[in-house]
Amino acid sequence: MKRPWKDVSVPIRDGMVHWPGDPECHIKRVNKIEEGSVCNLTHLSMSAHTGTHMDAPRHFIADGMTMEQMPLEAVIGRAKVFDLTAVEGQITADHLKGLKFATGQRVLFKTRNSTRSWAMNEFDKDFISIRADAAQYLVDQKVLTVGVDYLSIGGYGKDVVETHRIMLGAGVWVIEGLNLAEIKPGYYNLICLPLKIEGADGAPCRVVLR
Template structure:
């Protein structure tokens, strides 16, 4: 049976943000309960809050901004690959995963547990990629990469080498995916970011549809 997975994190004020990023919050601007005519909320947030797309422009001044990313990259066949039990995904983890020519690859890791309510705070020990994994993905034709936490680089990687390697080639990254309920396998990806002219990123609604 066909199934659609919503792999978008719900935005709320307890959702972790990257250390040093602006505090992101949703607040009430008007309330019927308070005697006003309408309910109206406001959002004050980084463009990298929750499930979001990093535009290559985030680290590459010559890279695509969010509104320049071709929609064809954000919609189409995708593979969810599960890499459990490691803090760093290397090229050795990717060999044998049949990624040759796969343009959209989403990675389910031990990070997924961090979205459980009892663990909902920022974790510095999240799983991310090594530089040789980034080169491996490029060599195999990857155009979009996704991860189930807030960065494709390890927390201690201050120079963000994985970002730089991929964004120099206009590879797009989806960060903050919720893949807890998604089995590894082949899917159709639908990723719809807010269209922000000149944006270095944007919150996105991300869906995966099973392939039969």
């Protein structure tokens, strides 16, 4: 019997946590059956970087690729989940040097964010992020895709710009906002399908692992 798929995306909700300064997430039902409409209809208003989402290179690279240009290989196939729950502060190159990466690999990092940051009602400014030297290390390992378990690969008030420039500038595809609380380290089948938004620097996505 095949194991069940596990949903590692976070629910998109009205007023949910978002990166400070980014547009708020508003979800409003504008037609309501109980008020006489023939159907229910919901209006969405949010940043492309809401909840579980992907970053396209265009997010930090002026002429970088946009979401609809993403190769499906980046988000469908074997992926390795690494347990970095012992890391406090930032993930550094030293943390990664003991791990084995492969060219073209899809890697997901499970940190304390999955249980700690997502449990908070407000944006967690102290979430575990990827320091610039670790970003460069991942680029040097030639990984294809990197997934993290909070809203950004780079840290708030730290190296958010550097880490994004290094990884997106090297063509690494980035998945942010995963919740890996229920996921043990190891190999999985990954399916992550971001919305095909033309010209977009990012897109919300549903992500499942088995």
